[in-house]
Amino acid sequence: MYQKILAPLDGSELAERALGHIKIVTEGSRASKVVLLQVIPWPAHPAHTLSDELIRSEGGKAEAGARDYLARVADSLKADGIAVEIDIAHGGAAEGILDYAKKNKVDLIVMSTHGRSGVSRWFFGSVAERVLRHSVIPVLIVPSFGVGR
Helix, strand or coil: CCCEEEEECCCCHHHHCCHHHHHHHHHHHCCCEEEEEEEECCCCCCHHHCCHHHHHHHHHHHHHHHHHHHHHHHHHHHCCCCCEEEEEEECCHHHHHHHHHHHCCCCEEEEECCCCCHHHHHHHCCHHHHHHHHCCCCEEEECCCCCCC
């Protein structure tokens, strides 16, 4: 049923808690591919205050770090026999996830919450909630206290 599964990760242990569920879903659906995605925010400085060289340099460092991280996570899934790709998107987290899923014909998004509640959730928002609310494809939300790797 699910051929391509998207797993957005932000480098946190909480986000990685969804990986245990990904293993279960891929076994049950015989998914052909899992894509690990990290969305990198644009620089916080107004673009007109940064030189093109600095933007490229900082962006390159962020991408290299994200690729290294995703490659390590991918290796652990590959060791379990799961076909994995890694990719990077830029922009806001929820928007980047949703845009990627749409453009790349993803069948399922599997992601973890970060367990925020109350004022913190209101102030920072919930990426998982925005993805769930605006996605046109199925989304599996794993609570931050759920199954780990």
